[in-house]
Amino acid sequence: MHDIDPGWAWSPVEESQQPWTRQLAAHLYRRAGFSATSETLDEAANKSAAEVVAELVDGRTESEEYLAQMKQLGRTVVATGNVENLPAWWMYRFLTTTDMLREKMTLFWHGHFATSGDKVTDPQLMVDQNELLRRNSLGNFGTLVAEISRNPAMLIYLDSVTNRKAHPNENFAREVMELFALGEGRYTEDDIRELSRCFTGWEIRNGRYRFNRYQHDSGRKSILGQEGPFDGDEGVAIVLDQPALPDFIIGKLYQFFIADEPAPPAELLAPLTIEFRENGLNIAPVLKRILSSQLFYSPHSVARKVRSPVEFSVGFLRALEGSTDQYALTSGLSELGQVPFFPPNVKGWDGGRTWINSSTLLARSNLIQSILKNKNTRFSNGTLSDLFDKHRLNSSQEIIDWLETMLLAVSLPETVRLQLQSKIDSGSGNREERLKEVVHLICGLPEYQLS
Amino acid sequence: MSLSRRRFLALSAPAMMAFGRSAPRLFAQAANQSSEKDSDNILVVVQMSGGNDGLNTVIPHSHDEYKKSRPTLAISKDDVFAIDDDFGLHPELNGFADLLEDGRLGIVQGVGYPNPNRSHFESMDIWHTCFRKNESRQDGWLGRAIDQVQQQSSLDIPALHLGHQKQPFALTSLVHRVPTVKSLDQFRLEPLSQMTVPELQQGVRLERSESANLLGFVQSSTENALDVAQRMLETTSGYQPSVTYPESPIANDLKTIAQLIDSEFATRIYYVEIDGFDTHSEQALAHASLLKHVSESVTAFLNDIQQHGHGDRVLVTCFSEFGRRVAENASKGTDHGTAAPMFLAGNAVQPGLIGEHPDLTNLEQGDLVFHTDFREVYAGILENWLNLESKRVLGGSFDPVAFLNSSVS
Structure with a gap:
């Protein structure tokens, strides 16, 4: 990791060094989205990497009808009054959106500004926050923080519904510094106490933000070396201006898009943190640079991440043109350790190796088994045989080759390939049963857990 | 019934002190071998x-x-x-x-x-x-x-x-x-057929070329999960809390x-x-x-x-x-x-x-x-x-x- 030249790492990937293939396009869609169909990979392979990345970052391809449908579905879910119904709604969007990167970034920010329906309980407030994150997901980080600071769901989650002058509650101020903007250790306990004074008078009444000037402490504060009678917005602005901020956010984006481990040295991140700072904390340009970089398409990145449960399940269905019982799919997710709208704590999901333990591994395999068994499951509106026929896959070898490209970031050991092929050719049960078993086995192997 | 580990250690404590730093490990091992499995704390x-x-x-x-x-x-x-x-x-x-x-x-x-x-x-x-x-x-x-x-x-x-x-x-x-x-209840692999578990175990156990990194971690974790799930099924039925x-x-x-x-x-x-x-x-x-x-x-x-x-x-x-x-x-x-x-x-x-x-x-x-x-x-x-x-x-x-x-x- 320390040997990587930062200049090389973030320069655009070159066709001469790294030929653009269906495999690399599949890598891009796994990371920047939730995997893609075979047709999408064919189309992508006929363009350049830069063109496909530009479409992902800049494209707004969701139709008016689709957006109206999502809104209507959202209203229906909110009308049930039960936050437990929200994950299925978002999973449906993960499965169907054509703006994959925006949805992926919405999930990223949901983990970053983690807020749980467990505590907030009002589905409307959770949906509102979700829209806030989506609207800003590829926009400006400063705007995002400013908006989230007054977001009712967030303030309820962090016990800041009331904040009185006399003994300010430190919870929100602490998380702004530790988890939202700077990272642990980039501030002092005094900074937290002083910032919490800025937020006094910020309240939530009837699901709305309100400023109560009688409870605001308008005295002078000293935050991160600056002094003045700061209010909440000014306090946030001081935090946003810290040199530690771009390091922290870029570090998280690196982990989300490039590799779980090892942690990158500061020199490697420097070109990106400089760019992020210089462009005024705009997110899209930095993402474009990451996703079209030499490093992103290199062995330092490919297969260097553990799939999150959402990537695991949605990616399976999207790659194989699948659809299934929405509620069964979503209820299985909690066993895997990630339910959208219900992060485990204010730090969100740690990801990486922490996705993996004996229970989650068994649950991963069992989720695929239950999808394959479910009578409502379709692959390209039919069976697995129909799907493979549609893609003109005749021999068992062609099927395994195709599944490798569609599902795996790293190829299977040769012995396993042969074992799976002979299972298709001469295993027990009818052909569809054998195909299902082969797909189930692939998804239980270590290779499929990686992205 | 053999000497319990704790009593063994208690009896041998003065001897350990005489041996200095390295002794306890030696004795702990001996105690371990001589005791029944269920005497360990x-x-x-x-x-x-x-x-x-x-x-x-x-x-x-x-x-x-x-x-x-x-x-x-x-x-x-x-x-x-x-x-x-x-x-x-x-x-x-x-x-x-x-x-x-x-x-x-x-x-x-x-x-x-x-x-x-x-x-x-x-x-x-x-x-x-x-x-x-x-x-x-x-x-x-x-x-x-x-x-x-x-x-x-x-x-x-x-x-x-x-x-x-x-x-x-x-x-x-x-x-x-x-x-x-x-x-x-949920700590088991749900198979599509009887072959699933042994075939998966076989596939997981195969040596990978890059076993030192993330893939190796997932591989050993999967192997462990399948083994432990099987052991649990074999040994945990029929308990009645008192x-x-x-x-x-x-x-x-x-x-x-x-x-x-x-x-x-x-x-x-x-x-x-x-x-x-x-x-x-x-x-x-x-x-x-x-x-x-x-x-x-x-x-x-x-x-x-x-x-x-x-x-x-x-x-x-x-x-x-x-x-x-x-x-x-x-x-x-x-x-x-x-x-x-x-x-x-x-x-x-x-x-x-x-x-x-x-x-x-x-x-x-x-x-x-x-x-x-x-x-x-x-x-x-x-x-x-x-x-x-x-x-x-x-x-x-x-x-x-x-x-x-x-x-x-």
């Missing part, structure tokens, strides 16, 4: 996540500073279970009060560490690894303990995490994989542990977690309910294993990543603080208060100054209970806190 860790308000757990009810700092949250002398004249247990800690009266509860006061960190995640990592952020920390204290256990006598499942949360860092070992079991457990996730986890201890599992370390102690606002009711869950569940568990004949070899310890600020905030809650009590429970424990309570009139930034370093408690658990060498685990020498009653140690 077991540790159950209960993690109370979020920062437990120690001052409203073990309560200095009559102290002026306490009453003054907690205008709405102070609990009065009349409501507590008395420990001595100065301290009492929270009114919902009936179970712990019974254990104390029964001589089975020790309370280490004011446990913390120098230069306290008030971030949940950083402080929890410090408790889990015994190291600070700027030091290299790739494994946890129990993970390193497991490495030693496995060197002494290789166990199928040296440690087990019960619960729906991600696995605690404390259990991370560089060499061994610790299983996480959410519930025994007490009624309360209805809560932590009670269910502890009931499962009782079941596993009573089966043939030679697991030495179990880990459970209860979250929600981060009481920044409207603390009183939430905190009371959490303490009730912990106390009732741990008490039911200890009574259950006692009646199944394993009481002498089980130690439960309860900890939190930090305590809370002495002064309450304006939301009828408390903010992140520092030192707090740790509980140790089991037949072998010396009952009552251990160490001194932090001085309420000598605060640092409004927080208590710790009295006992948590690594001293760990050292006591490692050296005197698990018979492991603590220095390697803790990354330094710490005086073991003496918490066992004299008839044991």
Whole structure:
């Protein structure tokens, strides 16, 4: 990791060094989205990497009808009054959106500004926050923080519904510094106490933000070396201006898009943190640079991440043109350790190796088994045989080759390939049963857990 | 019946002292071989996540500073279970009060560490690894303990995490994989056909070219999951608890542990977690309910294993990543603080208060100054209970806190 030249790492990937293939396009869609169909990979392979990345970052391809449908579905879910119904709604969007990167970034920010329906309980407030994150997901980080600071769901989650002058509650101020903007250790306990004074008078009444000037402490504060009678917005602005901020956010984006481990040295991140700072904390340009970089398409990145449960399940269905019982799919997710709208704590999901333990591994395999068994499951509106026929896959070898490209970031050991092929050719049960078993086995192997 | 391990160690203790540093390992190994599997001591860790308000757990009810700092949250002398004249247990800690009266509860006061960190995640990592952020920390204290256990006598499942949360860092070992079991019912692979499990096992076991990295980690974890799931199916049917457990996730986890201890599992370390102690606002009711869950569940568990004949070899310890600020905030809650009590429970424990309570009139930034370093408690658990060498685990020498009653140690 320390040997990587930062200049090389973030320069655009070159066709001469790294030929653009269906495999690399599949890598891009796994990371920047939730995997893609075979047709999408064919189309992508006929363009350049830069063109496909530009479409992902800049494209707004969701139709008016689709957006109206999502809104209507959202209203229906909110009308049930039960936050437990929200994950299925978002999973449906993960499965169907054509703006994959925006949805992926919405999930990223949901983990970053983690807020749980467990505590907030009002589905409307959770949906509102979700829209806030989506609207800003590829926009400006400063705007995002400013908006989230007054977001009712967030303030309820962090016990800041009331904040009185006399003994300010430190919870929100602490998380702004530790988890939202700077990272642990980039501030002092005094900074937290002083910032919490800025937020006094910020309240939530009837699901709305309100400023109560009688409870605001308008005295002078000293935050991160600056002094003045700061209010909440000014306090946030001081935090946003810290040199530690771009390091922290870029570090998280690196982990989300490039590799779980090892942690990158500061020199490697420097070109990106400089760019992020210089462009005024705009997110899209930095993402474009990451996703079209030499490093992103290199062995330092490919297969260097553990799939999150959402990537695991949605990616399976999207790659194989699948659809299934929405509620069964979503209820299985909690066993895997990630339910959208219900992060485990204010730090969100740690990801990486922490996705993996004996229970989650068994649950991963069992989720695929239950999808394959479910009578409502379709692959390209039919069976697995129909799907493979549609893609003109005749021999068992062609099927395994195709599944490798569609599902795996790293190829299977040769012995396993042969074992799976002979299972298709001469295993027990009818052909569809054998195909299902082969797909189930692939998804239980270590290779499929990686992205 | 062969000589139990503990008696063997007790008999040979003078000999060990004569041998100096290297002797205990030798004897521990000999003891291990000569004893039955079920004579090995077991540790159950209960993690109370979020920062437990120690001052409203073990309560200095009559102290002026306490009453003054907690205008709405102070609990009065009349409501507590008395420990001595100065301290009492929270009114919902009936179970712990019974254990104390029964001589089975020790309370280490004011446990913390120098230069306290008030971030949940950083402080929890410090408790889990015994190291600070700027030091290299790739494994946890129990993970390193497991490495030693496995060197002494290789166990199928040296440690087990019960619960729906991600696995605690404390259990991370560089060499061994610790299983996480959410519930025994779901801890199995659902096959599409009879062939699925053996074929998957075969496919997983094959050597990979890049086994040192992430793929290797997932591979060994999958292998472990499939093996452990099979072992669980074979050995855990037909357990009848001898007490009624309360209805809560932590009670269910502890009931499962009782079941596993009573089966043939030679697991030495179990880990459970209860979250929600981060009481920044409207603390009183939430905190009371959490303490009730912990106390009732741990008490039911200890009574259950006692009646199944394993009481002498089980130690439960309860900890939190930090305590809370002495002064309450304006939301009828408390903010992140520092030192707090740790509980140790089991037949072998010396009952009552251990160490001194932090001085309420000598605060640092409004927080208590710790009295006992948590690594001293760990050292006591490692050296005197698990018979492991603590220095390697803790990354330094710490005086073991003496918490066992004299008839044991």
